[in-house]
Amino acid sequence: METIINSSYLITIGTLIGYERKMKCKELAGTKEKEAYKQIPFCEGICCVQTYRNIEKATLEVKTPIYEKLLHKLGYEMIYDDDLYKEINYRLQNLNDAIEKYDLESVFIIVDKLNNLLKNSEKDIYQKYLIQVIDVIYQYYKINEFPDLINVEMMKSVYAGFPSYIKSVMIDILYKYAVLNIIDDNEYVKYVKEINLKTSKYVPNQINYLQFLCNIQDFDKFYLIFEEVLKDLKKKRLFLRMLDIYDLKIIADLNTDPTRIVKDIDECNINVDRVMNKLSFHEDEEVTSKTIKTKLSQHYYNIGYSLMIARQYNEAKDAFEKSLNYDDIFELACKVFLFNCYDRLGFDCVEYRNYINLSRTYDTSNKHYVLFLYYVFKLENNNLRERLKYIKKYVLNYILPEDTLLIRILFFEINNLAKATSNYQVLQEFIEKMGLIN
Numbered sequence: 001m002e003t004i005i006n007s008s009y010l011i012t013i014g015t016l017i018g019y020e021r022k023m024k025c026k027e028l029a030g031t032k033e034k035e036a037y038k039q040i041p042f043c044e045g046i047c048c049v050q051t052y053r054n055i056e057k058a059t060l061e062v063k064t065p066i067y068e069k070l071l072h073k074l075g076y077e078m079i080y081d082d083d084l085y086k087e088i089n090y091r092l093q094n095l096n097d098a099i100e101k102y103d104l105e106s107v108f109i110i111v112d113k114l115n116n117l118l119k120n121s122e123k124d125i126y127q128k129y130l131i132q133v134i135d136v137i138y139q140y141y142k143i144n145e146f147p148d149l150i151n152v153e154m155m156k157s158v159y160a161g162f163p164s165y166i167k168s169v170m171i172d173i174l175y176k177y178a179v180l181n182i183i184d185d186n187e188y189v190k191y192v193k194e195i196n197l198k199t200s201k202y203v204p205n206q207i208n209y210l211q212f213l214c215n216i217q218d219f220d221k222f223y224l225i226f227e228e229v230l231k232d233l234k235k236k237r238l239f240l241r242m243l244d245i246y247d248l249k250i251i252a253d254l255n256t257d258p259t260r261i262v263k264d265i266d267e268c269n270i271n272v273d274r275v276m277n278k279l280s281f282h283e284d285e286e287v288t289s290k291t292i293k294t295k296l297s298q299h300y301y302n303i304g305y306s307l308m309i310a311r312q313y314n315e316a317k318d319a320f321e322k323s324l325n326y327d328d329i330f331e332l333a334c335k336v337f338l339f340n341c342y343d344r345l346g347f348d349c350v351e352y353r354n355y356i357n358l359s360r361t362y363d364t365s366n367k368h369y370v371l372f373l374y375y376v377f378k379l380e381n382n383n384l385r386e387r388l389k390y391i392k393k394y395v396l397n398y399i400l401p402e403d404t405l406l407i408r409i410l411f412f413e414i415n416n417l418a419k420a421t422s423n424y425q426v427l428q429e430f431i432e433k434m435g436l437i438n
Contacts, residue, residue, distance in 0.1 A: 015161025018056030058161035168202035297327035
């Protein structure tokens with residue numbers, strides 16, 4: 001075939017060839033067939049080992065026939081349509097822009113258009129992997145989860161070889177995965193360093209880095225960067241994204257000077273009004289935009305979470321109710337926290353009924369789901385000893401020492417049940433397991 005003059009495409013292909021070869025080695029481990037996919041025999045007769053290594057590391061563009069021959073060894077064809085490639089990448093740039101603006105309606109429309117363009121995925125390695133990447137992005141923004149962990153692992157291995165506009169989005173998604181799924185603090189820090197989050201200039205990743213600094217409690221650096229990011233958001237008129245960093249400032253102040261929290265929340269509420277006005281919504285009008293509903297739901301969830309940590313349960317209750325009224329993106333955690341607020345404020349558990357139905361099916365091992373099921377049981381069963389037995393049998397094993405807020409919720413519940421039943425065995429087990437007493 002004729003030589004392709006497209007460095008960005010060829011560099012991506014080189015990355016994908018390297019990843020596919022490694023997956024073949026893994027798949028064929030322990031068999032003779034694996035030998036053909038080891039680095040040296042794989043590139044033998046096609047190119048020198050160093051050239052192959054540079055292709056694999058996405059650091060070198062070489063003559064097209066080399067890519068073609070390497071692809072044939074993996075069962076792919078060298079399919080390249082310049083007009084199609086440009087159209088795909090135009091849509092990817094649109095996707096980058098829509099995510100930066102947090103315009104979810106546009107995100108879903110663009111994903112549909114991309115999937116319609118990607119029709120040769122079986123034999124075209126670029127399109128095959130791009131479909132998988134787009135699916136991970138879609139699933140996150142649709143349900144705030146990562147149902148296909150294999151594709152997430154793949155993204156982490158290949159993101160560096162993709163053009164900057166989709167690479168930035170992939171880094172954003174990989175960070176979101178780390179936040180939701182990596183429990184160990186050291187592993188979390190290591191993972192974030194590996195995806196080069198700090199150096200990304202993409203707005204969502206600047207916000208992600210602020211969140212990372214909050215999570216590792218490097219608040220000096222957080223405050224140093226905060227004003228710079230805020231200034232950038234104002235300049236780009238990204239008002240919905242401003243909600244994110246105001247929420248993070250509350251978390252930072254909660255850890256450094258809790259006396260500023262009330263003032264922070266007042267500033268946040270002013271910003272919400274500003275956002276609504278800029279987007280032509282008024283207090284007496286119903287918000288209909290899915291994007292705005294989702295972002296406001298996230299904002300009020302974050303407010304409620306911070307207020308709950310600060311033990312301001314009445315205000316937290318109001319925030320969680322607002323979050324659930326706008327959207328269900330955080331419904332599990334939101335409902336668990338809300339039910340605990342009801343209990344602490346002396347509400348009867350009959351109040352749960354307004355929020356007892358779920359919008360979708362959840363993984364049964366999800367710890368928020370496990371706690372939610374306890375509250376469902378609690379609503380239907382007034383026997384305090386049975387409630388205590390339920391916690392011991394179905395809940396305790398899911399809660400870990402690092403689950404600070406969930407520990408506080410469960411301690412409140414178990415402690416009250418222990419006092420009411422004069423049965424302190426479960427409470428003692430819980431205290432020992434969580435390391436609450438030396």
